[in-house]
Amino acid sequence: MDPDSSVHWGAYPALYVAVAFALGFFGNSVFEGVPFSFWLGGAGAGLALFAGMQWWDRTRLVTLAPLGRVLAAVVVVGCAGGARHSVYQGPSPRGLAPAAEASDDAVAVQGIVENAPERTDEATRFVLAVNTLFGARDTAAVEGRVRVTLKPSPWANTVPSFPRLRQGDVTRLRGSLRRPPGLRNPGGFDYAAYLSRRGICCTLYVDVPDRVAVLGNRRGRVQNALVSLRAHVRRQVDRYVPSTGGRAVLRALLLGDRSRITDAQRARFAKTGLMHLLAVSGLHVFLVGMVLYALLRPFLLRLRLRWRTAEVVRAALTITVLVFYMLLTGGRPSVVRAVIMATLFIGGIFFQRSAHSLNTLGVAALVLLAVRPPMLFDVGFQLSMAAVSGIVTLNPRFLEMLPDRYRTSEALDWVLSTGTTSAAAILGTAPVLLYHFGWVSVAGLLLGSV
Numbered sequence: 001m002d003p004d005s006s007v008h009w010g011a012y013p014a015l016y017v018a019v020a021f022a023l024g025f026f027g028n029s030v031f032e033g034v035p036f037s038f039w040l041g042g043a044g045a046g047l048a049l050f051a052g053m054q055w056w057d058r059t060r061l062v063t064l065a066p067l068g069r070v071l072a073a074v075v076v077v078g079c080a081g082g083a084r085h086s087v088y089q090g091p092s093p094r095g096l097a098p099a100a101e102a103s104d105d106a107v108a109v110q111g112i113v114e115n116a117p118e119r120t121d122e123a124t125r126f127v128l129a130v131n132t133l134f135g136a137r138d139t140a141a142v143e144g145r146v147r148v149t150l151k152p153s154p155w156a157n158t159v160p161s162f163p164r165l166r167q168g169d170v171t172r173l174r175g176s177l178r179r180p181p182g183l184r185n186p187g188g189f190d191y192a193a194y195l196s197r198r199g200i201c202c203t204l205y206v207d208v209p210d211r212v213a214v215l216g217n218r219r220g221r222v223q224n225a226l227v228s229l230r231a232h233v234r235r236q237v238d239r240y241v242p243s244t245g246g247r248a249v250l251r252a253l254l255l256g257d258r259s260r261i262t263d264a265q266r267a268r269f270a271k272t273g274l275m276h277l278l279a280v281s282g283l284h285v286f287l288v289g290m291v292l293y294a295l296l297r298p299f300l301l302r303l304r305l306r307w308r309t310a311e312v313v314r315a316a317l318t319i320t321v322l323v324f325y326m327l328l329t330g331g332r333p334s335v336v337r338a339v340i341m342a343t344l345f346i347g348g349i350f351f352q353r354s355a356h357s358l359n360t361l362g363v364a365a366l367v368l369l370a371v372r373p374p375m376l377f378d379v380g381f382q383l384s385m386a387a388v389s390g391i392v393t394l395n396p397r398f399l400e401m402l403p404d405r406y407r408t409s410e411a412l413d414w415v416l417s418t419g420t421t422s423a424a425a426i427l428g429t430a431p432v433l434l435y436h437f438g439w440v441s442v443a444g445l446l447l448g449s450v
């Protein structure tokens with residue numbers, strides 16, 4: 001039987017480690033103010049428990065030592081997750097947030113444009129990694145990421161033109177630095193929590209172009225190539241796609257830029273269960289990477305390369321292309337997860353080691369959460385993980401339930417497989433959608449299969 005055709009829950013240590021790690025994050029967020037020493041002490045207690053279970057197992061013929069070792073491992077990993085979240089959330093001695101709270105007037109900051117700016121007809125938005133704060137009397141070195149909005153004042157007589165910024169530009173701005181507003185109404189949108197999950201502490205609004213100065217750039221060769229490629233893709237989309245809505249959707253699919261998607265478009269996609277089409281799909285990235293990986297093998301063998309050399313070359317080329325596309329789209333969680341899973345899958349083939357998709361998913365989750373712990377509470381991350389988990393665990397069961405007489409042709413088998421995959425993804429993401437939005441659309445079961 002194919003290793004992915006059924007689920008044996010005892011064979012996925014990476015998945016269990018990821019879950020325990022996430023539980024530590026959850027515990028630290030629920031019990032705010034828990035010191036780092038608490039998590040460190042908990043990890044030490046877990047290690048002591050593990051050592052005790054080892055000794056007990058050697059001195060008794062029949063014991064519960066295996067269960068105790070599992071419990072000890074969960075405690076150690078969970079406390080490690082809590083410690084990582086505590087360190088990530090801890091205030092920096094050079095943090096920018098205190099300056100935002102103490103400032104009532106416009107302040108000047110300097111930093112590097114961290115992502116590709118999103119431009120609409122009304123405003124330009126981007127994330128600025130601030131390194132310098134200019135005060136009334138002195139200049140201070142600071143650390144913090146700021147969500148910047150360049151938008152002319154609605155009372156201005158003429159609409160000014162702001163400098164065109166690009167990723168990697170060193171920029172000095174002067175504007176209103178504020179802490180983002182938190183949850184105002186029960187069940188409403190918590191903008192502060194949304195930005196915090198992305199490592200952003202403040203917002204900065206600039207309404208006059210003269211307050212924006214580009215001092216140069218710190219782009220390397222790779223970042224220069226990414227900026228040029230993004231600009232080329234946008235020009236080609238604007239050139240060959242006639243409709244405004246079509247251009248907006250295509251930018252979202254190719255570059256992950258949803259700045260020109262209107263609220264009406266979002267509502268239509270959400271009601272039909274096709275909201276995922278507005279994001280760069282991690283599953284599609286994974287499939288494209290695997291197709292490229294498969295096609296490279298016969299091409300390289302035709303060049304009379306040795307088997308080992310061909311495997312190294314096609315693995316390196318595929319991973320390079322996937323990483324470059326991940327950077328092109330801004331490193332979205334679904335794409336990062338897909339690239340990590342593809343890399344692990346290719347590595348397993350290269351080293352002749354097999355791994356279940358759930359184990360691979362667990363490793364991907366561990367990497368993402370270790371880099372940015374608040375991602376656990378991001379709806380996109382939860383939906384991405386839930387969709388893949390649903391497909392891996394439920395889709396094989398659905399296929400086993402189908403009678404053989406319905407799978408007599410390749411075309412019919414493809415239609416049924418697509419339908420069961422969509423159903424598995426919908427069921428997997430249903431709890432997340434119900435919790436955050438209060439409803440689930442099943443229209444995507446049919447629309448996503450055509």
